[in-house]
Amino acid sequence: MNTTSNNGTPLAEDRPYFELLDAIQTPILVHRGGPILFANKALEKLTGYPQDELIGTPFYTVVHPDSRELAQQRGGARMRGEPVPSVYEFQLMTVDKNVQRWVELTASLLTLNGLPTIVAALYDLTERREAEARQKHLRQVMAQIIDGDPVPTFVLGADHKVAHWNRACATITGLAARDVIGTNRQWAAFYPAERPVMADLVLNGTLESGFETLYRNRFQRSAIVEGAFEAEDFFPNFGEHGCWLFFTAAPIRDANGRIIGAIETLQDVTARHLAEDALREHQAKLEQLVEERTGQLAQANDQLVQSEKLASIGQLAAGVAHEINNPIGYVHSNIGALENYLADLFGMLDLYEAAEPAITSPEQMAAIKAKRQAVDIDFLKEDIPMLMHESREGITRVKKIVQDLKDFSHVDSTLEWQWANLHNGIDSTLNVVSNEIKYKADVVKEYGELPDVECLPSQLNQVFMNLMVNAAHAMGEQRGKITVRTGSSAGDSVWLEFSDNGSGIPEEIQARIFDPFFTTKPVGKGTGLGLSLSYGIIQKHNGTISVMSKPGEGTTFRIELPVKHVETDTETTA
Numbered sequence: 001m002n003t004t005s006n007n008g009t010p011l012a013e014d015r016p017y018f019e020l021l022d023a024i025q026t027p028i029l030v031h032r033g034g035p036i037l038f039a040n041k042a043l044e045k046l047t048g049y050p051q052d053e054l055i056g057t058p059f060y061t062v063v064h065p066d067s068r069e070l071a072q073q074r075g076g077a078r079m080r081g082e083p084v085p086s087v088y089e090f091q092l093m094t095v096d097k098n099v100q101r102w103v104e105l106t107a108s109l110l111t112l113n114g115l116p117t118i119v120a121a122l123y124d125l126t127e128r129r130e131a132e133a134r135q136k137h138l139r140q141v142m143a144q145i146i147d148g149d150p151v152p153t154f155v156l157g158a159d160h161k162v163a164h165w166n167r168a169c170a171t172i173t174g175l176a177a178r179d180v181i182g183t184n185r186q187w188a189a190f191y192p193a194e195r196p197v198m199a200d201l202v203l204n205g206t207l208e209s210g211f212e213t214l215y216r217n218r219f220q221r222s223a224i225v226e227g228a229f230e231a232e233d234f235f236p237n238f239g240e241h242g243c244w245l246f247f248t249a250a251p252i253r254d255a256n257g258r259i260i261g262a263i264e265t266l267q268d269v270t271a272r273h274l275a276e277d278a279l280r281e282h283q284a285k286l287e288q289l290v291e292e293r294t295g296q297l298a299q300a301n302d303q304l305v306q307s308e309k310l311a312s313i314g315q316l317a318a319g320v321a322h323e324i325n326n327p328i329g330y331v332h333s334n335i336g337a338l339e340n341y342l343a344d345l346f347g348m349l350d351l352y353e354a355a356e357p358a359i360t361s362p363e364q365m366a367a368i369k370a371k372r373q374a375v376d377i378d379f380l381k382e383d384i385p386m387l388m389h390e391s392r393e394g395i396t397r398v399k400k401i402v403q404d405l406k407d408f409s410h411v412d413s414t415l416e417w418q419w420a421n422l423h424n425g426i427d428s429t430l431n432v433v434s435n436e437i438k439y440k441a442d443v444v445k446e447y448g449e450l451p452d453v454e455c456l457p458s459q460l461n462q463v464f465m466n467l468m469v470n471a472a473h474a475m476g477e478q479r480g481k482i483t484v485r486t487g488s489s490a491g492d493s494v495w496l497e498f499s500d501n502g503s504g505i506p507e508e509i510q511a512r513i514f515d516p517f518f519t520t521k522p523v524g525k526g527t528g529l530g531l532s533l534s535y536g537i538i539q540k541h542n543g544t545i546s547v548m549s550k551p552g553e554g555t556t557f558r559i560e561l562p563v564k565h566v567e568t569d570t571e572t573t574a
Helices: 010-020 041-047 065-079 125-150 167-173 199-202 207-215 270-297 301-359 360-377 376-407 422-432 457-473 507-512 530-540 569-573
Strands: 028-031 038-040 087-093 100-112 115-124 151-158 162-164 217-221 229-235 243-253 259-268 418-420 441-446 453-455 480-489 493-500 544-550 552-562
Touching: 010 038, 028 041, 087 270, 100 125, 151 199, 199 229, 199 243, 199 259, 199 270, 217 360, 243 270, 270 422, 301 376, 360 376, 376 422, 418 422, 418 457, 422 480, 422 493, 422 569, 441 457, 453 457, 453 552, 457 480, 457 493, 457 530, 457 552, 507 544, 530 544
Parallel strands: 441 480
Antiparallel strands: 028 038, 028 115, 087 100, 100 115, 151 162, 151 259, 217 229, 229 243, 243 259, 418 453, 480 493, 493 552, 544 552
16 A cells, blocks of 8 residues: 555555554545545455555445435544544445445544544445335235225234224224324224223233123134134124124234234124024924924823824834835735635535535535535635635724825935035035134044035935034033045045034933934924934935044044935935
8 A cells, every 4th residue: 555644645654554454344435625535355356456545535435326415524624623423324336337225334533543534434335225115015905905906904002092094994984094004093993992802802912701701601712823813793883774894803923923003804704693593493393393293192190102103103203104015915816816715716616505405416415515514615705705805904004004104214216416526515414503613622534535415405404403503512611523534435436524523422322312303402492303313314315324433532423425426215205
């Protein structure tokens, strides 16, 4: 380096100091109000300019043109001893003119070898600036996404103030974004008096206690997002007749896992509740009808026992009719043939009697007369036709009874058999009975590969509903789990299993659970027909249904069905 005595060039005495600065990893330049006296290797690396090219050039050479005026003002003021900030940010000019870097400059004025000297340290802020720009862009994009999302959504900051309130949220609540953003009045959209919303509870950390108080039994933890909750409530002030809303609230965390906000979404589930109410009303009417029919069938002092007997007859009637019909048919046919044979025999006897006077042998005549007296031919001629007539009447009556039993157990055959996806049936049934299950158990689907099955889909859906609702009712105080598994066997049949970890079924009553009117529920809480109807439907599909259960561990119902429906003899002749 050249060493001269004026303030535009370095002095020989500056060399030891500059050598020390050259070893420092922080970019540094030195000037005395004019050209750069010294630039260390770290600055060379940052700017791309060689040290030799920097030394002797104006100190604002490395400053971007947009920042030069400020740099000159600050540098001149500091050299004059005027009070100016020692730290400021500016854009750096690198050797590649297309690359701009932001740096923070810390300038110190000191006396070096008797001359006022500015030592400036530069800190690269480019990555931080770019990260901040990305975060800002991300926030803008998130705001656009949230605002354009058709799902009603709002976001609270850590201070519980509303940060976002999208258009869908404004539409469903009737509260405009301008009236709520930046305030703590998110509650005003839903409640007549101030109280926390779900997002507030997530921010407070008062999760279970707050939910138990404010949402009672209508909440649950999210199975997908950690720390998130779901709940439902009815809002009479929304819409013409009120509105059911399904809420989800989840924490927003920073890179270190700290909760810095909460996001809450709303979903109008009024239609589902109306469908559930209609289903419950239909169920209530059905139960009432069953009770009325049961009352009509009840006898004397023990109505339940008589109803069970009559229901059992109805359940067995189709099988009895099928088994008896064939033997009764050929007995009836045989009696007709036997009557004809006897008529022929009696005709022969008449001819023999007419021929008796022609018999000349006294011994033969005596033997014939003795035999006629012994068997009483005249009595047999009168009694045998009467017996045959009574037998025919008896067989006819039996046939009529069998037909009555068949008619009594006849299943409506107007429904059409069709090919259906059983997974779709299970899924749609789960949607219908969601409110009966979701507060008591989590549903896990372990679906296998299933072909379409030829069936009566609506009836199978009734079976699925009965099994899953029963499983939910079997749960105790703790939240349980219902697992639905499916698979196929050899390509010509499929199987489905509905398992729960509920209270289980005592071994002594497992053999009776498919009997009509048998129930373990309190009086008025169930008809005892659900599993009986399910059993009948599976039999109608030429399938089987079985149960495996251990008290305290849970229950599994297994259904096996043929892929293709084959009409039975009963269906063909019905």
